[in-house]
Amino acid sequence: MGFKLKTEISFREDIPERIAAIHDKKVWIVCDGFLNGNPLLEKYKNALSIANRVEVYSDIVPDPPLPKVIAGIKVFNQVQPDVILAIGGGSAIDTAKLINYFAHQMGCSRETRFIAMPTTSGTGSEVTAFAVVTDTETNTKIPVNEAAIAPDEAWLDEDFVMKCPKKVTGSSGMDALTHALEAMVARGANHFTDGIADKAACNVFHFLEECYGDNPSREARIRVHTGSCIAGIAFQNAGLGISHALSHQLGSEFHLAHGLANAILLPEVIKYNSKDPVAASKYAHFARIMFFAPRECTDAEGAEALVREVRRLAANVGCGQKLHELGIEQEKYIAAIPTIVKKAQKDFTYPGNPIEPQVEDLVRILLAIY
Ligand SMILES: NC(=O)c1ccc[n+]([C@@H]2O[C@H](COP(=O)([O-])OP(=O)(O)OC[C@H]3O[C@@H](n4cnc5c(N)ncnc54)[C@H](O)[C@@H]3O)[C@@H](O)[C@H]2O)c1
Ligand SMILES: [Fe+2]
Incomplete structure (x- = not known):
């Protein structure tokens, strides 16, 4: 690789x-x-x-x-x-x-x-x-x-990016975070991609809220701008996973901004991928170095802490909604699920996921984000 x-x-x-x-x-x-x-x-x-x-x-x-x-x-x-x-x-x-x-x-x-x-x-x-x-x-x-x-x-x-509107700052920043956290556990990950995925996610966690606020500093913008570029290098080498495989379909079916769709999916995908011991240990390692969880926490506790922090960050940058809050009709959504799943399974990012999901797993994730 x-x-x-x-x-x-x-x-x-x-x-x-x-x-x-x-x-x-x-x-x-x-x-x-x-x-x-x-x-x-x-x-x-x-x-x-x-x-x-x-x-x-x-x-x-x-x-x-x-x-x-x-x-x-x-x-x-x-x-x-x-x-x-x-x-x-x-x-x-x-x-x-x-x-x-x-x-x-x-x-x-x-x-x-x-x-x-x-x-x-x-x-x-x-x-x-x-x-x-x-x-x-x-x-x-x-x-x-x-x-x-x-x-x-x-x-x-x-x-x-100094004057990038809040909505674009929030959703594109969450896209960068998704690249980093998917690359961290993807099948093509190695020590090089691990190191830079940690760095990219760290930059986004530390500085995206400031960028989303009024008058962000140049330093905050640089950190998220470089973080996004580093996350691109990480996923180019390691691969992505089912957050992207599903978000591509939500984007084309319901015209959701790419980063917003990822922000909504990411916590559920981390929860799901934590069933894999290697993925759970990587999430937990990151949660410990970010002080999201105590050093002595178990991998499961660390992964849970990461899910909590991703949700908190998404909510604070305008990306914390469930799909029903975005005006997507329930009937239309439920009817689209089989197509979304089928297309997601063919998406180029799908094989990168650390666990190969069953159809029921994807359906469960899609229902949870509604
Ligand atoms: N090639 C890749 O590796 C890769 C990776 C992830 C996503 N994508 C694709 O990229 C697209 C999303 O890109 P994006 O999130 O950067 O958004 P975007 O390029 O679609 O831009 C969103 C909106 O913001 C405006 N905009 C952009 N920069 C601005 C600025 N500084 N100030 C004011 N307005 C600005 C644009 O004109 C547009 O209206 C999707 O199609 C997605 O599938 C590609
Ligand atoms: Fe993306």
């Missing part, structure tokens, strides 16, 4: 030098719509040498639907970029990754350098070889998992 990281990561202070080195290139900025007219985007555009040709594309919507990716490939073919600078949340970065990947699959032989700059602290898409596209005909989220999709570079500038 090993440990791989293709993407070179730069922090805010390193970026000016990186930008200055881009010369005589066709630069295609693929960015989130909220950045249109935003001074930060202008700052980056102006920092590029006038010897480059720069074009901006911002036809992006959340949870990238296939038609938007196809539309983007047509524009890619007109622009023929040397450099793609993808700036935005997971949806914008995933859209750019998919456009770039499919354009090359379809015959583009040009070498394109792909740089990702996240504006949410959550998905870790800036370092992963995944991108998620929504098939609007079957209402299914389809992951594309290809080594070539991973960005060449990730630029982490916390300025982009």
Whole structure:
């Protein structure tokens, strides 16, 4: 299994030098719509040498639907970029990754350098070889998992998240926590992923509430922004589990934000996975180092303490609801459960779970979160 990281990561202070080195290139900025007219985007555009040709594309919507990716490939073919600078949340970065990947699959032989700059602290898409596209005909989220999709570079500038709205901060932060806690116990976990999953989860637990509050400090934003990136590296190497396998289906069936769906599922999934002794011991180890539980606690007590703290954090960042509180009708939900289960079992994240669940286990989790 090993440990791989293709993407070179730069922090805010390193970026000016990186930008200055881009010369005589066709630069295609693929960015989130909220950045249109935003001074930060202008700052980056102006920092590029006038010897480059720069074009901006911002036809992006959340949870990238296939038609938007196809539309983007047509524009890619007109622009023929040397450099793609993808700036935005997971949806914008995933859209750019998919456009770039499919354009090359379809015959583009040009070498394109792909740089990702996240504006949410959550998905870790800036370092992963995944991108998620929504098939609007079957209402299914389809992951594309290809080594070539991973960005060449990730630029982490916390300025982009300093003013991120509370709702996006809360749900994307809970997505990052879910990446870390699923990677911690996933089947592909090893000592390297264990260490960084602990660090990523620790950053989120210590600083997400401040980020969600009024006037968060730069330090808090940096901690959650880097935590999210580290969690991406952890899950890219270790895998994920049934929180993601189910949340992908809840997202496409009921249009729930990805991080919110994970926040609702995660406590039930930790409870379920604690039946596995290795998973329980890892959860308990993390609970002890975070002082969620006393050093002498049993693994079961440690895992319970972690569930309690995940629920507390989710509630404090606006993600503590049950599904019925989000306006999802009971009858419609119950009727959708067999489809959700069937699709979850085929999701690429499903095999990473430490225990292979039975259908009844998944149904029990889905009923518990309603
Ligand atoms: N590729 C991966 O490894 C990976 C991992 C997890 C999730 N995902 C996918 O990523 C998507 C979710 O991404 P996300 O949680 O980052 O949300 P998002 O990209 O869908 O953005 C949510 C909303 O917030 C806005 N937004 C983003 N940054 C902002 C900012 N700084 N200020 C103001 N508004 C801002 C966006 O315009 C959008 O309306 C889902 O499709 C999910 O399936 C991908
Ligand atoms: Fe996720």
